[in-house]
Amino acid sequence: MFIDLFLGQNALFFAALALTVALCVLEVILLMVGFSSADADGLNALDGDSTGSGGGMMGYLNVGRLPFILFFATACAVFGLTGLAIQQGSFAVTGHALPMVVAGPLALLGSLPGTRWIGGLLGRLMPRTETTALSQQDLVGLTAVMTLGQAKRGSPAQARVRDQFGQNHYVMVEPARAEEVLSEGQAVLLTQRADHHYYATSATPALPR
Numbered sequence: 001m002f003i004d005l006f007l008g009q010n011a012l013f014f015a016a017l018a019l020t021v022a023l024c025v026l027e028v029i030l031l032m033v034g035f036s037s038a039d040a041d042g043l044n045a046l047d048g049d050s051t052g053s054g055g056g057m058m059g060y061l062n063v064g065r066l067p068f069i070l071f072f073a074t075a076c077a078v079f080g081l082t083g084l085a086i087q088q089g090s091f092a093v094t095g096h097a098l099p100m101v102v103a104g105p106l107a108l109l110g111s112l113p114g115t116r117w118i119g120g121l122l123g124r125l126m127p128r129t130e131t132t133a134l135s136q137q138d139l140v141g142l143t144a145v146m147t148l149g150q151a152k153r154g155s156p157a158q159a160r161v162r163d164q165f166g167q168n169h170y171v172m173v174e175p176a177r178a179e180e181v182l183s184e185g186q187a188v189l190l191t192q193r194a195d196h197h198y199y200a201t202s203a204t205p206a207l208p209r
Contacts, residue, residue, distance in 0.1 A: 009097040012104060013083035016076040023073040071119060078114040083107030139163065140190050143203050144173065151175055151182040156197045159188060172197035 086106055087097045097103070142161050147170070149157035156172040159182075163169065175182055176191050176199040188200040 009100050009103060010084060010087055012100055013080040013087070013107065016080035016083070020073045020077040020080065023069050023076070027069055027073075070122065074118050074122065075111070075115045078118060079107055079111040082111040082114065086110065139169065139171065139198070140193055142190055144171065144188050144190055144198075144200065146173075146182050146184050146186045146188060148184065150184065151200075153178045153180075157182065157184075159198075159200070161190060173200040175199070176201045 083103055083106075086103055090096065090098045090103075098106070139161055142163065144159040144161035147158050147160045151157035151159075151174050153175050156174040159171055159173045161169050161171060171190075173182065173188060173190065174197060180201065182188050182200060182202065187203040189203045190198045190200050192199040
């Protein structure tokens with residue numbers, strides 16, 4: 001028979017599974033408002049190696065091949081399921097669940113191969129281009145579309161820009177000219193990279209009067 005789901009020895013594992021569900025719900029909400037952790041992490045990964053080929057434990061777990069939220073959700077799910085399997089096995093053999101101080105480390109070690117395998121599988125399934133190691137400066141000069149909010153000088157808003165590889169990036173932009181306002185749905189030209197956003201101007205020139 002299955003062990004009591006509410007045993008204290010299982011609390012950490014059920015918490016990990018609950019966190020997995022919460023992260024999935026968060027991703028769905030982000031998609032509904034026109035944003036995605038995949039796009040955000042893709043932008044953050046500019047100037048870096050996003051192939052997950054690094055050395056050490058991070059490379060073993062394929063960190064970098066998935067958006068961070070998806071990788072973390074995968075790790076939590078595998079850890080939670082591994083821990084519950086260990087506790088069920090212990091209960092079947094001895095009639096008792098292991099204390100968390102023993103089950104936790106065992107589940108952590110046991111979840112590493114599963115996290116690596118599932119992360120690698122999801123990384124191969126996700127659409128990505130291995131040659132898109134762009135610098136943030138490479139987006140300057142491209143045309144973007146305002147997707148969320150209204151950008152004013154000192155008050156950036158979100159825009160979507162597609163690079164030469166066809167990959168979308170969501171960036172924050174503010175007008176290059178102080179008197180300009182960039183509205184949702186408007187096409188803009190990225191003119192300059194700032195610390196955490198881009199300056200842009202309307203991509204449609206004003207008609208002469």
